[in-house]
Amino acid sequence: MESAVHRIGILTSGGDAPGMNAVIRSVVRTALHSGMECVGVRRGYHGLINGDFLPLGFESVSDISRRGGTMLYSARSKEFMEPEGQEKAISTCKLLGLDALVGIGGDGTFRGLLCLAQAGISVVGIPGTIDNDIACSTYTIGYDTACNTALESIDRLRDTMKSHERCSVVEVMGHHAGHLAVAVGVACGATVVLVPEHQTDFEAEVAEPIRRARLAGRTHFMIIVAEGVPNGAYGVAHRIREELALETRVTILGHVQRGGSPTSRDRMMATYMGYEAVRLLAQGKSCRVVAAKGDDIVDYDIAQALEMTKGLDPRGMEVLRALTGGRQDPIS
Ligand code: F6P
Numbered sequence: 001m002e003s004a005v006h007r008i009g010i011l012t013s014g015g016d017a018p019g020m021n022a023v024i025r026s027v028v029r030t031a032l033h034s035g036m037e038c039v040g041v042r043r044g045y046h047g048l049i050n051g052d053f054l055p056l057g058f059e060s061v062s063d064i065s066r067r068g069g070t071m072l073y074s075a076r077s078k079e080f081m082e083p084e085g086q087e088k089a090i091s092t093c094k095l096l097g098l099d100a101l102v103g104i105g106g107d108g109t110f111r112g113l114l115c116l117a118q119a120g121i122s123v124v125g126i127p128g129t130i131d132n133d134i135a136c137s138t139y140t141i142g143y144d145t146a147c148n149t150a151l152e153s154i155d156r157l158r159d160t161m162k163s164h165e166r167c168s169v170v171e172v173m174g175h176h177a178g179h180l181a182v183a184v185g186v187a188c189g190a191t192v193v194l195v196p197e198h199q200t201d202f203e204a205e206v207a208e209p210i211r212r213a214r215l216a217g218r219t220h221f222m223i224i225v226a227e228g229v230p231n232g233a234y235g236v237a238h239r240i241r242e243e244l245a246l247e248t249r250v251t252i253l254g255h256v257q258r259g260g261s262p263t264s265r266d267r268m269m270a271t272y273m274g275y276e277a278v279r280l281l282a283q284g285k286s287c288r289v290v291a292a293k294g295d296d297i298v299d300y301d302i303a304q305a306l307e308m309t310k311g312l313d314p315r316g317m318e319v320l321r322a323l324t325g326g327r328q329d330p331i332s
Pocket of ligand 1: 227
């Protein structure tokens with residue numbers, strides 16, 4: 001790989017996600033292999049504004065792929081949203097001789113990269129968030145680990161719910177999206193899954209499946225609620241207690257889902273995407289987002305990627321309806 005890029009900065013921004021460290025390692029090692037230098041920017045765009053940098057050599061990224069979190073720390077910078085903050089970040093890049101920047105995060109991170117690209121800095125984004133809510137990519141780094149972490153907790157909860165014949169209402173993360181909730185719901189065999197993309201009809205979609213399950217002899221129930229659902233897990237639990245007279249407990253899984261050692265899928269995707277980001281820069285490309293398209297790794301223009309939209313996996317929703325005894329749909 002021959003390139004006009006000599007010095008790449010790398011930052012992680014927004015909510016952290018397991019696998020971010022594996023991206024950092026991949027970017028650093030691929031860059032060194034291609035004759036480029038790498039610099040870590042700490043605390044996302046905040047560090048870019050304030051020149052909070054550290055050199056990243058071959059050994060400095062050794063043994064980090066298996067660790068959760070991000071060795072570069074992460075932040076959401078309000079200052080960078082203002083033109084003044086952006087100008088400061090651009091002049092810091094110039095002062096420190098950064099020709100290119102790789103940013104790992106979500107849409108907010110990509111909007112920041114777009115603004116730097118417009119100032120002439122070569123940029124590539126990599127989708128990293130447990131929410132899997134980045135429209136241009138079928139997969140985001142951290143999602144698989146978060147699904148597995150949530151699943152492990154839900155399996156434990158099911159043991160105690162079964163012993164006490166209770167209903168468990170579990171709130172999973174996802175910001176405004178229900179991808180994590182659907183995946184976890186399918187995997188744990190939930191009685192009901194509620195997502196923010198769909199307005200819930202409590203009677204048809206919560207009460208009825210629980211009644212059917214009760215009639216079939218079930219005495220414990222697992223309800224998965226995505227955090228973006230209005231009134232959240234407590235609201236749903238309140239109605240279940242009031243309208244179905246079921247002893248109900250709420251568990252908010254929260255930030256537990258964002259931690260832990262990344263799964264093999266996250267480490268592999270992170271490593272491939274990091275490699276691809278440097279390959280694009282080495283080819284003289286800029287303003288790109290690396291994305292997954294099924295099993296393939298592709299790239300898009302950042303501005304176009306930010307315009308894309310992504311719905312919930314229709315297969316997940318269909319299978320959930322079929323397996324949970326809710327509204328009956330013929331299989332087509
Ligand atoms: O985007 C990742 C995410 O964990 C969302 O699922 C959640 O809504 C949000 O970040 C929580 O952010 P914070 O770290 O600010 O609590």
